[in-house]
Amino acid sequence: xxxxxxxxxxxxxxxxxxxxxxxxxxxxxxxxxxxxxxxxxxxxxxxxxxxxxxxxxxxxxxxxxxxxxxxxxxxxxxxxxxxxxxxxxxxxxxxxxxxxxxxxxxxxxxxxxxxxxxxxxxxxxxxxxxxxxxxxxxxxxxxxxxxxxxxxxxxxxxxxxxxxxxxxxxxxxxxxxxxxxxxxxxxxxxxxxxxxxxxxxxxxxxxxxxxxxxxxxxxxxxxxxxxxxxxxxxxxxxxxxxxxxxxxxxxxxxxxxxxxxxxxxxxxxxxxxxxxxxxxxxxxxxxxxxxxxxxxxxxxxxx
Numbered sequence: 060x061x062x063x064x065x066x067x068x069x070x071x072x073x074x075x076x077x078x079x080x081x082x083x084x085x086x087x088x089x090x091x092x093x094x095x096x097x098x099x100x101x102x103x104x105x106x107x108x109x110x111x112x113x114x115x116x117x118x119x120x121x122x123x124x125x126x127x128x129x130x131x132x133x134x135x136x137x138x139x140x141x142x143x144x145x146x147x148x149x150x151x152x153x154x155x156x157x158x159x160x161x162x163x164x165x166x167x168x169x170x171x172x173x174x175x176x177x178x179x180x181x182x183x184x185x186x187x188x189x190x191x192x193x194x195x196x197x198x199x200x201x202x203x204x205x206x207x208x209x210x211x212x213x214x215x216x217x218x219x220x221x222x223x224x225x226x227x228x229x230x231x232x233x234x235x236x237x238x239x240x241x242x243x244x245x246x247x248x249x250x251x252x253x254x255x256x257x258x259x260x261x262x263x264x265x266x267x268x269x270x271x272x273x274x275x276x277x278x279x280x281x282x283x284x285x286x287x288x289x290x291x292x293x294x295x296x297x298x299x300x301x302x303x304x305x306x307x308x309x310x311x312x313x314x315x316x317x318x319x320x321x322x323x324x325x326x327x328x329x330x331x332x333x334x335x336x337x338x339x340x341x342x343x344x345x346x347x348x349x350x351x352x353x354x355x356x357x358x359x360x361x362x
Contacts, residue, residue, distance in 0.1 A: 108132070144295060145302040148213055152298060153280045156217025160276040161269060163222045168230035169257060174240070183231070186224040196289075203290055215290035216298050220280050226272045233268035234261065 078086070103120050110121075111128035118125045135142050170176045171183045194202075199219070204210040209218050238261050246256045262269070284300035291297060297305075 141294060141297070141302060142299075145297050145299040148216060148296060149281060149299040152213060152216035153277050156221050156280040157273050157277045159217070159221035160223065160226070160280075161273050164226045164230055164272055165262070165265070165269060167222075168227045169234055169261065171227075172231045172234035172238075173243075183228075186227045189224045190228075200289060210290045211292045211296065213296050215286055215296070216283075217280050219286055220276070220283060223276070226275070230265070230268055230272060233265060237268070238264050 103122065106122060106124055107115060107120055108131055109127055109129065110124040111126040111130070114124070114126035114128075134140065137143070167182075167186070171179050171186075173179065203215060203219060207214075207218070209215045242260060242264075243256055246260045251260070282300060284298065284304055287296075287298045287301040288304075291301075
């Protein structure tokens with residue numbers, strides 16, 4: 060009887076979420092294959108960035124450079140390079156915009172999370188209303204250009220994205236669920252004012268929420284190119300994404316011009332050559348951000 064009870068207890072203690080050895084092995088194989096499929100294109104682009112232009116045109120893409128070259132990186136970091144300027148603008152906009160977004164969202168969300176704030180409902184509705192009804196592109200353009208006067212400046216890259224009503228609602232909920240009201244009341248009894256309570260009591264407890272806001276704000280500002288396309292005219296204020304977009308567009312245009320004359324002697328279009336040109340351009344610009352910049356530079360040098 061004692062042995063039977065031990066067996067039953069052991070069965071009860073078994074982890075219900077545990078996988079069988081066979082299922083665990085198949086999942087490991089699946090994850091390994093997924094990682095390889097994800098890494099291989101990135102590795103090919105990185106290798107191509109260290110390959111000379113002549114070798115790349117002769118042998119194509121491979122898993123190891125046929126002829127080593129760092130000319131692309133040398134050109135990248137040359138003084139006055141548009142890619143270097145784009146990186147500088149993007150980094151400045153991302154850092155400053157993330158700080159502004161974190162500050163504005165954190166300070167707006169904290170008062171409306173307090174039950175003793177008189178105008179809590181009004182400011183919550185004001186923030187929520189802007190999530191439902193947007194003014195549109197034209198009022199946005201007029202506001203940024205004529206009212207705020209940030210057109211054709213680096214402020215256009217981050218100032219329109221330095222506040223988000225969506226993240227205000229998220230942070231308000233985070234404050235309410237992770238900062239106990241008793242802690243705030245204790246700080247008030249001890250003589251702490253509102254600013255001291257916020258800085259020394261509330262913010263340390265809200266670090267996970269603030270980190271989430273800062274992460275998504277940074278990603279949004281880094282990847283945004285619409286504001287630059289709409290509000291910026293001079294290339295010295297272009298960000299990285301818009302620079303990549305322009306380079307890709309110019310390269311596609313040059314390839315289409317080359318394909319016009321790419322015909323056989325009988326007047327028919329050489330579709331094979333056109334297809335190879337299209338694949339080459341698509342491969343060059345299919346990888347996100349910095350890893351493709353060195354390939355993009357070769358298009359610019361030949362321009």
